[in-house]
Amino acid sequence: MAAVEQGKQFHACAIKMRLNNALCVSSALVTMYAKRGNIESAHEVFKRQKERDLVSWNSMISGYAQHGQANKALEVFEKMQKQNMEMDVVTFVGVISACTHAGLVDKGEKYFNLMINDHHISPTVEHYSCMIDLYSRAGRLEKAIETINGMPFSPGATIWRTLLAAARVHRNIELGKLAAEKLISLQPQHSAAYVLLSNMYAEAGNWQERANVRRLMDRRKVKKEPGYSWIEVKNKTYSFLAGDTSHPMSDNIYSKLSELIIRLRDAGYQPDTNYVFHDVEDEQKEAVLSHHSERLAIAFGLISTNPGIPLQIVKNLRVCVDCHNFIKLVSLIEQRYIVVRDSNRFHHFKDGVCTCGDYW
Structure with a gap:
């Protein structure tokens, strides 16, 4: 849930009841704030803990990692x-x-070896998955494959999905095809593999292969997961679907988006239509981009809150590169602090910069 304010109210209740310093409560508060996008508050609670258990330390480390x-x-x-x-x-x-x-590959390897050699902890699927993700994101795909082949157990769907996403980013179609086939055999009704593979073919301009993947989806009745975004305004959570017109303020939202695009173009913004995977004209691609769910949620947040109030968005899918660039510029021209939690991690946008450093 995107209910940030509700979490704060529970914290206030804990303080009034003098339970906030109980170890299980304070550790839960660290986790809650970190998962809700407020890593600074998570750290404040962590600092004030008079005693800490393993959960406290792990929550703070994982929180910073996610951010x-x-x-x-x-x-x-x-x-x-x-x-x-x-x-x-x-x-x-x-x-x-x-x-x-x-992207700290050397340090990641160092801590993986430290875990095994100094702490005598046997790596689990999650550890191998993290290492494969580490290599994949950094473009070291051969090392990722080597790690998969060296695991003491069969790779699951998460590992193949990680490799497929990396193969797409680094435009390795052969590896992408292999990973997609493995993933589809494990999860034939899950849309991720089909969508990533079809997008890969689209990026390469291979519209025939893309069409073949889409036809396979149709035959198997696999539906693409739609992109949703949520925002909480005045203790109420609003959800938006890409191209959504169901909101009562829909006209105002799209009007605000149009205004933003004009101002952003003046600031040098050019839509990156490489991330719209349809064989259509650039003008149509720009229209598709401008209606992504996170943009609708941000536009609604801008017109529904006072200037300077931070906005927090939750999205069920990975934010695309063009939306990432769009939000960076919106944070600059609107002078808003915007936090976006996508399926991978948190992005903190301020003054035209994101904390991810464009590496996600």
């Missing part, structure tokens, strides 16, 4: 080591994940 603040996650881990805290599998999932989100 792309790798150095802070590793700082917490180093402090944890100095206090001779016993670590578990979750600790190292958080640490390696932090390295993954920042």
